Amino acid sequence: MEAKAFPMNGGDGAYSYTKNSYYQRAASYAVKEMLEEAITEKFDITSLSSSSNTIRIADLGCSVGPNTFITMQNLIESMERKCHSQDCTTMPEFHLFFNDHASNDFNTLFNSLPPDRHYFAAGVPGSFHGRLFPKSSLHFVHSSCALHWLSRVPEDLLDKSSPAWNKGRIHYTNSSEQVANAYANQFAKDMEVFLDARADEIAVGGMMVVIMPALPDGVRLTQDVICVFFDILEQSVVDMVKLGSISEAELDSFNLPLYVPSLKEMTQLGQSNGCFSIESVELTDPLSKMVGPLNVRAVVMHFRAGLEGILSKHFGSEIIDELFERTLDKSAEFSSRFESCCSKDTQLFLVLKRK
């Protein structure tokens, strides 16, 4: 079964991903130094580029930019510095592969490629829950804000006879343990497929950096800032069901295919594949570098850019404006819950090396 595609909003309009990837940008800034450190300390550019004088890099789940361009630029500058520090005789050439689902807006991506880039660029359409590249062809894989998307909604959530039927909810945040387990099992299957594919594609000695939302061990999702938005969005959907603009059946048949693993879960999944060593794993607060109070409007618009596709496909595009207006109306609740959350270290930075 082909993995489902839930593309970010394309183009460059008011609700586009390009103009509303504020959170992801904050996330990129927060990890810039960590990425640089990982390359400086663990990426052996000289031996990896020795056979073809080329370093091949993939960004999996790149969306439409500009974050992917900023991160790739930083990445290449770090590699160039590493190369100089290793006194390599010739600078390798860099071949960059921007990957996302075929339904991602690659036209926008391609037309906004930085004109002064120091690399050869290619787009790779397809799900990263499967093979995308020839064997041992990649030297560095980067994936940011993408792996928490499940390849599909777990089937049990829609099965009325299953204890994991997720009636009246759009996510597992406040649901039963069975619902949470169905999400966790799907995520584990997806990660197994993902890691198997990357183990095939990454050359021995090559590196993979995964950045995604995750929970500190022992913290439940309801205690974490990540769940605040899902809760409030769910409330807005439920309000609209009460008012009749969304039917109960439509609510019952919808589940957001997003999962937030714990640090321990991710570490175990990374180890169980057997082809990778875990070089480093860390949780940070992605918003720690942001100045001033939380801009709730920007956060909601960010989620709109990412979720409008999947929401309008299920509920119809005519309800989208109202849904997000209702969500914005809950800004005060949003801010207060956000401030009172015990856990703000929500961003995983995981470095794996191909053994």
Added chain:
Amino acid sequence: MEAKAFPMNGGDGAYSYTKNSYYQRAASYAVKEMLEEAITEKFDITSLSSSSNTIRIADLGCSVGPNTFITMQNLIESMERKCHSQDCTTMPEFHLFFNDHASNDFNTLFNSLPPDRHYFAAGVPGSFHGRLFPKSSLHFVHSSCALHWLSRVPEDLLDKSSPAWNKGRIHYTNSSEQVANAYANQFAKDMEVFLDARADEIAVGGMMVVIMPALPDGVRLTQDVICVFFDILEQSVVDMVKLGSISEAELDSFNLPLYVPSLKEMTQLGQSNGCFSIESVELTDPLSKMVGPLNVRAVVMHFRAGLEGILSKHFGSEIIDELFERTLDKSAEFSSRFESCCSKDTQLFLVLKRK
């Protein structure tokens, strides 16, 4: 100066390239056997794939499909047969790069990739009049119906003080020798840049096949079927200038950036680079495999899909329907001139090997 992009019509509507690439499809059928023969006789797949067990193939100027998919499929089947015939122990993996200008409709291309393909696919945005890939990274380059597009209109054609000023015309078919020379010089410059870039990118022993319109030696363009369409399109533009829907200045400032070299010209350009051996060069009639009388409507629609972008950019999109209706009204003249042309061998098949 960045090469100009004149993309084919995107999407899959009535005037799209996807639905109107009849001529190019005929051309693909005509060369299928020639391509297979070139691979069987001259492509050493075993030694080219020995280091990485991967064969990297680029289709330069691929447009939006489906022709590129059909040709690439044939190409890979030929390579697989060649591999079997050489008793290679493991079949290499195939990495395919579909290249065209960044303004090409890659979204359509990516969404119509054959689901059962035996290769990893990537899109490469950018002009082939320049570097697109790392050094020595390609094993096979294919380019069909693309290299006759000049990177830009020669400047002299627009200079009133130049003997090559192309007043009252849209092409060099019926123009002075100076105009024809300006086109030829631009083409020679473009080919030099193109071949230099490919010499960098193609690994030693790798192959390049170029398919494009060309003239037999000693045949003038006015004697060839290729010019019939340009002549008739020019007549339609001139008619519209007389009627006032296009201004004289607009006509004088427009020139189609298309050039048809002779067999001898192409051979000399191929040799002058110095990095390639010419393995085979041939001119054929691309329509020889078509049954029945020429379908003028289909030919005109084919040209519309290819030229609408550049024509509407210059003259405005509001004149396009009338321009092509007027061109279609001249079908009878089109057919009779077509039938009486002395030369119908208009398609060059050139095989180069990287020394």
